[in-house]
Amino acid sequence: MPLLHRHAVSGGVPLPYERQANIRTLPVQGTAQRFWDFPAAADLEEAPAIFMVHGFRGDHHGLLRIVEALPAHRVIVPDLPGFGQGAVLPGTHDAQAYADFVRESFGSLGLGPHTVLLGHSFGSIIAARLAAGSPELISELILVNPICEPALEGPKGITSKIAELYYLAAAKLPEGPGHALLTNPLIVRAMSVLMAKTRVPGLRRWIHAQHDAYFSAFASRAVVLEAFRSSISETVRDSAARLAMPVLLIAADRDDLGSVPAQQRLASMIPDAELEIIEGAGHLVHYEAPDTAAALITDFLKRRHATS
Secondary structure, three states: OOOEEEEEOOOOOOOOOOOOOEEEEEEEOOEEEEEEEEOOOOOOOOOOOEEEEOOOOOOHHHHHHHHHOOOOOOEEEEOOOOEOOOOOOOOOOOHHHHHHHHHHHHHHHOOOOOEEEEEEOHHHHHHHHHHHHOHHHEEEEEEEOOOOOOHHHOOOHHHHHHHHHHHHHHHHOOHHHHHHHHOOHHHHHHHHHHHOOOOOHHHHHHHHHHHHHHOOOEOOHHHHHHHHHHHHHOOHHHOHHHOOOOEEEEEEOOOOOOOHHHHHHHHHHOOOEEEEEEEOOOOOHHHHOHHHHHHHHHHHHHHHHHOO
8 A cells, every 4th residue: 555645735825827838729639729838947957847637627727826836847738628728629528538639739749758747636537548548658647636436436425416417407408508507607606615625715715716717618518518427437546557657646635526545545556656645625636735736746756757
């Protein structure tokens, strides 16, 4: 069983962003996709590039706090196809399609085998699939709030069942009412309230504002429903045994989508894994504890590269 370390939440109300990205539009699978490419700070020691994959219903904005806390790294964050500014793919929008998107993105961006791949939440399933299928593309894998068990088996299985019924209702309604249900601001706020665990009032308000602004930025009802079905039917466990590279798991003790024991079981399935638990945070580590997560990432990569 990999060692389990616990860490306190660091940080508070976010400050304004400082890093500037080169926004790139590149063809992937015959579609125009958007990438935010953040150069590394010129005055810091060179570190490996990191490609980040956001979670379900999010876009690149969700990972920007972690990007801010990793100035030594070049960081590339796309909007997943069908979300944010990402164009719709010609096929379905599930974990395998998104893994294929990441694989082709590496080629379009000219990323080498020393690139680090990071995925948050649903992005952890995507990143693990890519890493298991194409291990030659990356040097390390980092999974933040990894999906370690099916949603209906998690610590809040009843909540997950309610969410499933919500998306089922959106699917059965005609297009207009179905889309309206998915974007209903009261429901989006209720989701945000359930997910946010921080007790810092200003940070909670900021998290809700982020979800208000970006949680409904999707191309179509079909995209959301396809991605949702994939997100609740697949886990990182599906790829765990085939992950041949060093893997860092950053989990949280109040995550409703993955209990600490389930995260430990996931870590035990991966040949070379380290599991870090952030205390006092939930499924929104990227919002609630980005500095803590970034410090764990920095330490992990420095140690692994020092011995490679």
